[in-house]
Amino acid sequence: MKNKKIKISDLDSQEKLTVFEQLLKEPAIRRKAEALALGLVSEVSAEAVADDLYCALDFIDVEELWDNSGRTRNGYVDVNDLAWEMFEDALSPFESELERLVKLKMFKQAKLYCMGILKGLWEYEKHGNEFSDWVPDAPRESANSIFEKWMKHAPEEDIAEMERFRETLESSG
Numbered sequence: 593m594k595n596k597k598i599k600i601s602d603l604d605s606q607e608k609l610t611v612f613e614q615l616l617k618e619p620a621i622r623r624k625a626e627a628l629a630l631g632l633v634s635e636v637s638a639e640a641v642a643d644d645l646y647c648a649l650d651f652i653d654v655e656e657l658w659d660n661s662g663r664t665r666n667g668y669v670d671v672n673d674l675a676w677e678m679f680e681d682a683l684s685p686f687e688s689e690l691e692r693l694v695k696l697k698m699f700k701q702a703k704l705y706c707m708g709i710l711k712g713l714w715e716y717e718k719h720g721n722e723f724s725d726w727v728p729d730a731p732r733e734s735a736n737s738i739f740e741k742w743m744k745h746a747p748e749e750d751i752a753e754m755e756r757f758r759e760t761l762e763s764s765g
Contacts, residue, residue, distance in 0.1 A: 636693075636701040641686070641708020642715060648682045649716045649731075654723040675726035683734055686712075690738065694745045703750045706742045707757055710735050714761045 600608060616622045657678060661671035686709050693702035716724060717731035724731075739758070743751055 636704040636708075638704045638708040638711060641705055642711035645683070645686050645709055645712030646715045648686075649679070649712070649724075650719075650721055652678050652682055652723045654721075654726070657723060657726060672726065675723070676730060678723075679727045679730045679734075683709075683713075687738060690742060694742065699745075699747055699750065702742065703746065703754065706738065706754065709738055710758065711761060713738075 600611065603611065612625075616625060657671065657675055661669045661674045686705075690702060690705050690709060693705055713731040713735040739754065743754070746754070
């Protein structure tokens with residue numbers, strides 16, 4: 593029987609992961625993969641994070657809030673509770689990424705990512721939309737909470753820099 597060749601692109605996600613895990617057992621390949629991974633993770637733009645977060649929050653549909661709150665088939669859903677839940681759902685991936693950067697001890701990237709989150713929340717609070725009227729305190733409360741969590745793991749000099757950054761945001765609007 594003739595050996596059949598298979599292309600990696602023909603594998604499903606789980607099969608590709610299995611191949612990758614086997615390759616990582618080779619020290620030289622592991623070092624190269626880790627260097628590539630570091631390059632992917634190390635590029636953080638506070639501006640891009642702020643823009644992405646602002647768009648995620650601005651994209652929340654107030655009509656969805658209205659359609660899914662009040663009296664429903666399954667009982668009563670408080671409009672304010674649902675609004676907070678929708679806000680937190682949009683913010684959650686950003687918080688998770690910040691936590692991941694901290695866990696990886698990538699403090700410079702975590703600082704920039706946190707700055708982006710704070711700026712995105714500040715911009716959303718400042719400009720708002722019809723949905724934001726339902727969660728007027730959410731951006732500021734979330735910013736304070738995220739800052740407090742980040743601060744527990746941040747180097748002292750980064751905390752001072754972040755305090756100045758927050759003051760700049762406050763004074764800009």
